[in-house]
Amino acid sequence: LCAGLEPRRDLLIEHLHRLQDALGGLTRDVLAALAERLRLSQAEVYEVATFYHHFRVLEEAEAPPRVTVRVCTSLPCALAGAEGLLARVRAALAADDGVAVEAVPCIGQCHAAPAACVGRRQVAPAEEEAVVALARAGATAPRRAPAHGAPPQPHDYAQLERLLRGELRPIDVLRELEASGLRGLGGAGFPAWRKWATVAGQPGPRHGVVNVDEGEVGTFKDWHLLAHDPRPALEGMLIAAAVVGLRHLWIYVRDEYPDVHALLEEELRALRERLAVWQQRHPHAFGDPDAPRPDGTRALLPAGGPAIELRRGAGAYVCGEESALIESLEGKRGLPRLRPPIVAQRGVFGRPTLAHNVETLAWLPTLLRDGGAAWAAGGVRGRSGWRRYSVSGRVRRPGCYLRPAGTTLRELIEAAGGMADGHELYAFLPGGASGGILPAALADEPLDFDTLAAHGAFVGSMAVVVLSQADRARDAAASLLRFFAHESCGQCTPCRAGTAQALALLQDEVWDRERLADLSQVMREASICGLGQAAPNPFDSVLRFFSHEVTR
Numbered sequence: 227l228c229a230g231l232e233p234r235r236d237l238l239i240e241h242l243h244r245l246q247d248a249l250g251g252l253t254r255d256v257l258a259a260l261a262e263r264l265r266l267s268q269a270e271v272y273e274v275a276t277f278y279h280h281f282r283v284l285e286e287a288e289a290p291p292r293v294t295v296r297v298c299t300s301l302p303c304a305l306a307g308a309e310g311l312l313a314r315v316r317a318a319l320a321a322d323d324g325v326a327v328e329a330v331p332c333i334g335q336c337h338a339a340p341a342a343c344v345g346r347r348q349v350a351p352a353e354e355e356a357v358v359a360l361a362r363a364g365a366t367a368p369r370r371a372p373a374h375g376a377p378p379q380p381h382d383y384a385q386l387e388r389l390l391r392g393e394l395r396p397i398d399v400l401r402e403l404e405a406s407g408l409r410g411l412g413g414a415g416f417p418a419w420r421k422w423a424t425v426a427g428q429p430g431p432r433h434g435v436v437n438v439d440e441g442e443v444g445t446f447k448d449w450h451l452l453a454h455d456p457r458p459a460l461e462g463m464l465i466a467a468a469v470v471g472l473r474h475l476w477i478y479v480r481d482e483y484p485d486v487h488a489l490l491e492e493e494l495r496a497l498r499e500r501l502a503v504w505q506q507r508h509p510h511a512f513g514d515p516d517a518p519r520p521d522g523t524r525a526l527l528p529a530g531g532p533a534i535e536l537r538r539g540a541g542a543y544v545c546g547e548e549s550a551l552i553e554s555l556e557g558k559r560g561l562p563r564l565r566p567p568i569v570a571q572r573g574v575f576g577r578p579t580l581a582h583n584v585e586t587l588a589w590l591p592t593l594l595r596d597g598g599a600a601w602a603a604g605g606v607r608g609r610s611g612w613r614r615y616s617v618s619g620r621v622r623r624p625g626c627y628l629r630p631a632g633t634t635l636r637e638l639i640e641a642a643g644g645m646a647d648g649h650e651l652y653a654f655l656p657g658g659a660s661g662g663i664l665p666a667a668l669a670d671e672p673l674d675f676d677t678l679a680a681h682g683a684f685v686g687s688m689a690v691v692v693l694s695q696a697d698r699a700r701d702a703a704a705s706l707l708r709f710f711a712h713e714s715c716g717q718c719t720p721c722r723a724g725t726a727q728a729l730a731l732l733q734d735e736v737w738d739r740e741r742l743a744d745l746s747q748v749m750r751e752a753s754i755c756g757l758g759q760a761a762p763n764p765f766d767s768v769l770r771f772f773s774h775e776v777t778r
């Protein structure tokens with residue numbers, strides 16, 4: 227079953243996927259055999275298999291399900307009736323042996339909520355009849371991404387070619403990047419040029435990671451971008467590799483996006499062929515990126531091109547955090563690392579690593595074609611460049627909207643066709659689960675990095691969820707805390723215990739303001755990573771802006 231996969235420890239998660247896809251679940255015997263193949267202890271294999279939500283470790287004599295139906299119950303899907311859908315699907319399939327039905331957190335299809343997955347096939351919007359029919363038929367292969375089979379649009383990798391021809395030097399790219407003000411679009415918003423310069427200044431070998439593990443509730447922009455055309459992102463990845471001198475690249479795709487994974491597999495085959503052609507055309511650009519030449523230049527890409535590996539996540543939100551993602555790439559549990567050192571200094575296998583969200587890289591070809599200053603000028607209200615906003619909830623046309631940085635909620639609602647019929651704006655999430663909950667009165671604030679801090683909120687990956695008078699902010703906060711408690715990796719107590727305790731407190735009709743404030747402070751100050759530090763945002767926002775919902 228594992229033919230073609232090298233018996234490497236870092237490929238443990240790929241092995242587990244291969245086995246589970248074939249067998250439907252993982253028995254102790256299978257895990258023991260895998261441990262022997264990879265020369266790992268059984269405990270190490272077991273701890274990894276049980277860490278990730280998408281692996282099913284079977285009890286003795288337990289039969290694996292023939293098919294698993296996952297119904298998303300995170301906030302955007304909950305607003306669209308996911309709980310009712312889940313109950314109806316469960317009831318309809320109760321008598322079907324071999325069908326498992328589970329509630330799961332966000333699967334990145336919020337534009338077509340409610341969403342479900344039957345095996346590896348996404349169904350969105352999901353209706354009971356279609357989900358049940360697919361489950362009974364066992365039709366579980368991934369659906370095709372929109373770009374699969376579409377008439378080929380030209381994409382000539384022109385900016386990468388300019389770089390390989392020597393028309394554009396690495397230093398020119400860094401200058402354009404700085405002029406553009408491009409920031410990391412995975413949520414952190416760190417200036418891209420500074421990250422590139424830091425990694426480029428580290429000793430080789432240096433590596434690169436493309437993060438396609440967007441799991442933030444309400445975020446689906448990376449899925450949208452890749453499903454429609456992954457080539458600008460792949461070009462951006464190779465431009466980064468050439469400028470920073472990266473040897474090995476990993477693309478980590480969340481397991482909820484099997485359509486994108488299949489599309490990338492196809493595109494990477496084509497890209498490897500192109501790399502061979504580029505090497506013939508521009509031999510001077512290939513060689514050892516860490517060996518300076520007598521003329522002061524260096525090779526941009528390793529001979530034969532950088533090694534590129536496509537990896538599957540396994541249903542752990544925390545792996546969107548770059549150091550947890552790197553642990554996962556190394557075949558371990560996705561536990562965020564303590565910093566320093568930062569991953570730019572010590573990342574994959576201890577080597578300096580440039581880790582980027584995929585949208586950040588996808589902007590590179592446009593930005594170099596038009597110039598950094600021109601790209602920056604796209605922003606409004608003093609902000610630089612463009613953003614992809616994932617808009618979901620109570621609007622007429624939920625979807626991914628490309629708008630200038632600094633766009634307001636009111637403008638986004640307008641872009642999305644206005645509020646859904648019968649709904650009036652009451653509140654909104656500016657940045658998915660982590661970004662807090664804001665009242666309608668702030669609908670004219672620019673939605674960009676650093677603009678909402680005064681309101682105790684932030685935009686993160688620009689996932690905007692719109693709530694109406696039909697909703698309560700306290701229910702949204704409880705839903706988000708349930709998500710955090712489910713996704714906490716459990717490594718540190720403030721987050722592991724804090725999310726569970728806060729969730730319990732949010733069930734009270736009148737909230738205990740003092741205890742929640744205590745919890746919030748401990749979680750913010752003592753959690754290792756952003757998950758635990760941001761988890762109090764939803765209930766802090768409710769206490770700040772919607773206290774009429776939680777007091778007498």
Ligand code: SF4
Nearest residue numbers: 715717718721755758
């Ligand atoms: Fe894990 Fe939460 Fe601690 Fe992050 S804050 S390391 S998710 S327990």
